[in-house]
Amino acid sequence: MKNNYLLALLSAFLLWVAWPPIPYTSPILLIAFVPLLMAVEQTMRGSYSRKGRKIFWLSFLTGFVWNTASIYWVYNAMNAFLPPHVSLLISLIPFALAPFLMATAFRLYYQLRKRYSIATSFLGLVSFWVAYEYLHQSWDLAFPWMTLGNGFANFHQLIQWYSVTGVYGGTVWIWLTNIFLFLLIWQKRQDIQAINPKRLMIGTVVAIVLPIGVSLIQYMRFEEHTNPSEVVVVQPNIDPYGKFGYITPEEQLYILIDLSRTVGKSNTEFFIWPETAISASNRINEDEFRAYPAYENVLSFLDGYKNGNVLSGIESYKIYNVQRTHTARAFGNNMFVDSFNAAVLIDDSSKLQFYHKSKLVPGAEQLPFGEALAFMKPLFAHFGGTTGGYGSQEEPSVLYSASGIGAAPVICYESIWGNYVAEYVRKGAQFIAIVTNDGWWGNTSGKDQHLLYAKLRAIENRRWIARSANTGISGFINQRGDIVQRTKWWEPTAISQEINLNEDLTFYTRFGDLFTYLFLLTGVYTVFLLVKPKKKVFVDKKK
Template sequence: MRNNYLLAIGSAVLLWLAWPPIPYTSVLLFVAFVPLLIAVEQVIRGDYKNKGRKIFGLAFLTGVIWNTASIYWVYNSMNAVLNAFASLMIALIPFTLAPLLMALAFRGYYQMRKRNNILLSFMGLISFWIAYEFLHQSWELAFPWMTLGNGFANFHQLIQWYSVTGVYGGTVWIWIANVLIFLWYWQKREKIQVYRQSVLLGIIAAWIVLPAGISILQYQSYEEHVNPSEIVTVQPNIDPYGKWGSITPEQQLKTLTDLSQKVAKLNTEFFIWPETAISGSNGINEEEFRDYPQYYKLLEFLEPYHNGNILSGIESYVIYNDQRTTTAREVGNMFYDSFNAAVLVDGSSKLQFYHKSKLVPGVEKLPFGEALAVMKPLFQHFGGTTGGYGSQDEASVFYSASGIGAAPVICYESIWGNYVASYIRKGAQFIAVITNDGWWGNTSGKDQHLMYAKLRAIENRRWVVRSANTGISAFINQKGDIVQKSSWWVPTALSQEINLNENLTFYTKYSDLIVYLSFVTSLLSIGLIVVRKKKISKISPTD
């Protein structure tokens, strides 16, 4: 088994090397699973006991090493707001939970191999894998950071067709390439030819080259419809560790307005400020925001910009007479919800709020809150919040007085392709990602987060304006090109004329159709595992 473990580690290393932010290495994804598939095949054909457990262990080993090496920075972000023990416990969710689900997909593949031919079994493996990825973006412990299709964020010229398929199209592209290359290698090594080697090579070449070629042609020929709007994005560089001590809300607001004025033009229509940029000593009461000194400062700042709007992160709360939500906390005879929110302020008295929907498990919300309510005191002891943040159920779009629709996407939410697409279906003409990546430190986390925004631009053919407190702030065009970006940990503001877009891509209209298809094939695969008698293929041995 030692050789098999080395092969599993080899797959993990290839996956890590292929992952953003290393530029242009994503082509390694086409072969990254081949060593693991070889190891699994050797277990299936070998004289081992408990083969299913061994295959599960090999896949889990690959997943743990790959995930930990790629997203090691998760511990930094948790440690910023929780104590060391709680940080480690929560960091184990992405480090180990996703690999467990990956390993279950391989366990299901082994069960299929005992009863079906190898091609049908591989169909099951790919279906199980996509089902795992979708589950991991949909449940209470959601963390879709490592969805396979995200791996092409560092080589976006190859995946312009994400405007049709989304990132799950990338997952299918990667997996089928790995399966075909494995079949070719295994037949060559074992000197068998169930499938003609020349035909396999032709299929491999076509499967990889044709989508890449089509994408490059799309990239070169795509032209944006001219519909200009002048936008400013601001990076105030407020140290998140000292935000509530070394700098007052008034000082923070002055930093934002001063930076904005340095690059603003009279026709600037939107000023994009980062997550939690507007705050008070105890947050901002949304119902009374117009009475706060900060609000009058905002109106004063906007006076020279007749069509100007401020789209900013805000720490806010809402007070209720009764407990209307499961996250509401009681104070005296009242209840309140705290929100990681966004607000749109214009020259009128109108205010628009959006409450972050996709909350970070363990930091912004207690997973399975109602079921685990008994654990709230323990969670609080370890440094978390007892109730978590409140949220809203679906995306909402901010509209300026001139009718421009902006998608207020807060930090972690930018990882969900289908969720961001829901803003576009509601009329958003550009995407504003507001975030505070300073919690992660100068790690690859901030770079990955930036690159994933390129995928949202391609899927929806919308400009992405990114405002990150400590970096990296950027403008990304509809092809996924980073047109401008800031440096890390440098206070600055950037100005750019972007093109608004009202057209909907196929992906925007229909979202993750590949997932729904995979659910069907997953159910069929489970049915084949349960009901079919053992049938051995030419290339598949008995257990």
């Protein structure tokens, strides 16, 4: 088994090397699982006891090392406040949860191999893996950061067809090439021809070359429709850990306005400010926002811009006379209050538009699974925001300027969800404004990964991205996924860009994760096969 564990570690190393933000290494993902598949196959055919358990731990080892190496910044964020040993202990939760689900997929694959053909078993493996990734973006502990298809974010020229399949198309592609290559190598090593070698070779070449070729053609031929709009993104560089200790909300607002003026033009239509950019000592009452000095200061700033709008993150709340939501808390006199991590659009009219962040960070903005997981609060509190229950809205909404331009106000963590961002676009968003605060993670790869993942949303929907990050990295991404401008980390600045608005809908925008649902249905079918009595392909008396 020692050699098998070394193979599992080799897969983990290849996956890490291929993962963003390391540049130009993404194609390694197409071969990264081959060593693990070799280890699993050798375990199946070896004279071992408890093979299913061994396969589980082999795949868990790969996932654990890969995840830990790629999202180590989770520990970095907590270590600023907690003792090192406590930070390490709590970090094991996100480092190990996804690997546990990955290992479960391999364990089910082994059960299929005992009963059915290798083709059926591999179909089951891919379906189980897609099901794990879909679960990990849907349940209360959602953290789809390590979805396989995200791995090509640093080499977007190769995955322009995400405009049809979304990131799950990348997941399936990675698995398809790895399976083909594994079969080629295994048959060569064992000197067998269960599958015609020539056909297998042709299938392998087609699986690798065809998607890349199609994507490169799409990338080179893609042209944006000219529909210009002048946009500014601001990066104020307010330290999130000392925000309320050394700077007042009023001072923060002045910084935002001054930076905006340095690059604003007479025809600027949108000024994008980062997450929680507008605040007050006790948050801002949305129903009374017009009475706040911050609102008047923003209006005064917009006097110099005929068609100007400010789209900004805001810390807000609403008061109800009945408990309208499960997150509303009683605060006396039979009144209830809901706090929001929100976005607001301000223009020179009396109209105000708010959006309440829907994809809340587990623990930091919502407590997953209620009090049963209260012990996880210290972990999630350092992903950003304040530990506790935030209010939200059920679905995204578009913020419209007075001239009719629709902007998608995507707040921080929400930008990881492809189908959710596509819903903004289905509702009329002509460009995507990401407002975030990546300073919680420090100068780690977390901020770089978050920026690069935004490229995937640009490709899926063929929309420009205007990204305002409090401490960096801010920038603009065009409809092909190219980063046209980007700021430096930890630098107060503002940049402007003429972007092209788009109203056309891609296949992915129209139908979302349709491609994924097909594999989920396949996964249901393979589970049915597992419980259905059937003669075994090979007998394994030692489980």
